[in-house]
Amino acid sequence: MNGPFPGELVAVEGDRLHVVSEGTGTPPVLLSSGMGGAWFDWIAVTELLRDRHRVVNFDRPGLGGSPPARHRRVGLRGEADRLAALARWTGSPVIMVAHSLAGFHAEAFARLHPDLVHGMVLVDPSAEGDRPSHARRLSRLAPLADVAGLAAGMTGLAWLGGARIRGMVMRRITERGDVAPPEYAQAVYGRAHVLGTLLAEHAGYRQLAADLLTLRESAPFPDIPLQVITALGDVRGDGGKWRGAHADLAALSPRGRQIVLPDTGHLVQIDRPEVIAEAVEGLCGT
Numbered sequence: 107m108n109g110p111f112p113g114e115l116v117a118v119e120g121d122r123l124h125v126v127s128e129g130t131g132t133p134p135v136l137l138s139s140g141m142g143g144a145w146f147d148w149i150a151v152t153e154l155l156r157d158r159h160r161v162v163n164f165d166r167p168g169l170g171g172s173p174p175a176r177h178r179r180v181g182l183r184g185e186a187d188r189l190a191a192l193a194r195w196t197g198s199p200v201i202m203v204a205h206s207l208a209g210f211h212a213e214a215f216a217r218l219h220p221d222l223v224h225g226m227v228l229v230d231p232s233a234e235g236d237r238p239s240h241a242r243r244l245s246r247l248a249p250l251a252d253v254a255g256l257a258a259g260m261t262g263l264a265w266l267g268g269a270r271i272r273g274m275v276m277r278r279i280t281e282r283g284d285v286a287p288p289e290y291a292q293a294v295y296g297r298a299h300v301l302g303t304l305l306a307e308h309a310g311y312r313q314l315a316a317d318l319l320t321l322r323e324s325a326p327f328p329d330i331p332l333q334v335i336t337a338l339g340d341v342r343g344d345g346g347k348w349r350g351a352h353a354d355l356a357a358l359s360p361r362g363r364q365i366v367l368p369d370t371g372h373l374v375q376i377d378r379p380e381v382i383a384e385a386v387e388g389l390c391g392t
Contacts, residue, residue, distance in 0.1 A: 110293045111171040113145070116164075118191045119184070124171030125164045127196075129156035133224045134196045135386055137163040138189065140206025140232075141311070142304035144170035144294050146286040150379035151203075155386060162196045168303030170294055181310075182317040186214035190222055199224040201386055205375060207232050207307065210314045213358075214321055220328035225389035229374050229382060230337040233351035234315040279340065281377045332362040333385040339371040363388075 113126035126145050135155055137148045145163040152161045166188075167175035180188065189211060193200045201224050204212035209231025216223045276284035284291065294300055334356040338345035349366060356362035365385060370378050 111145075111290065113163075113171065115172075116195065118164075118195070119180075119188045120177060121167045121175055122173050123164050123167065123188075123192075125162060125192075125195075126152075127160060127162045128152055129158070129160045131157070131159040132197070133390065134160040134162060134198075134200050136189070136192060136196055136200040136202050137161065138202070138204040138208035138211060139165070139169070140208055141307045142169065142300070143205065144286070144290075146170075146290050146294075147205075147373070148375050149285060151375050151382050154379055154383035159201075159386070160196065162192065162200075164192060166303075168299050168306075170300075174299045174303070182210065182214050182314050182321065183218065185211035185314075186218045189215040190219040193219070193222040198222040201225045201227065201389055203227045203229065203382065203386065204231065205229040206372065207311065207314070209233070209355075210318050213327070213355075214318060216328055216330065217321055217325035220330070223328065223330055225331040225333075227333045227335065227382060227385045227389070228352075228355060229335045230372050231334065231352070231355060232311070232315070233348075233355060234319070235351060235354065276373075276376075279371055280373050281371070285376055327358040329361065330359055331389040332356060332359040333388060334362065334364045335374055335381060335385060336364060336366045337370045337372050337374050338367065339369050 111124060111126075113124055115122045116125045124145065137145075137151065139145070139147055145165055148163050152163060155161050165172040166185075167173065189202070193202075193215075199222050202212045202215065204226070206229070209228045212226060212228065212231075216226060286294075332355075334352045336345075336349055336352040338348065341348050345368075349364075353364050356364040365381065367374065367378060367381065370381075375382055
């Protein structure tokens, strides 16, 4: 046990990461959350997969049950190397399942460490077709995010309101509401550094997108089975642009496939965990 949380702290790439591992089957499945997410967002997916796979869920430094980063925050290649280290610890090659922002990390991981990837499921992943403007300038705001988190801790705002705000947001953007056990949500979102890390990830989003576009010019995407899940339930308009961006991602691999969910929102792992589990199983025979 890691304090109030299940799992353990594992030394990975110079940091201690909160890791929860369940099941023993192969190929193993490695889960990665989107911006500000935590391991408990994947509980339903894990329950559907753990009888047939080893399922490993982790929190990036400063999120979930992981302590803050010991050194400077890593960029895109650092995130890819972290996934590679986790894949080796898990028992590679892995099926990589990544949500939202973590889609950037997962694609870089596949391009830089193709031998460690059996297949990939991208769950409503972030997608940027053009180089974002002001990327480096915005990424320099990350230290200010840490200050904001520290201020929230010193004033008690994080402990008093963090979990409550999460619950309100989750009830608005998901069909099932907040699936996190209340004691875990309080212990995670009551931590000031979690808010600081979330804000820092937001500040660094455009730089990650720009770095991925650069990486695509030099490192090919491997020929692996790939499933891209597109959620249109909370997309404005007809969702054509978002659907098209994800179709382009699916086309990265000759074995890529797009799954479109017209009435499901962004947090597919909470509202439609069975779709993710089926996508994972669909990769096992290919």
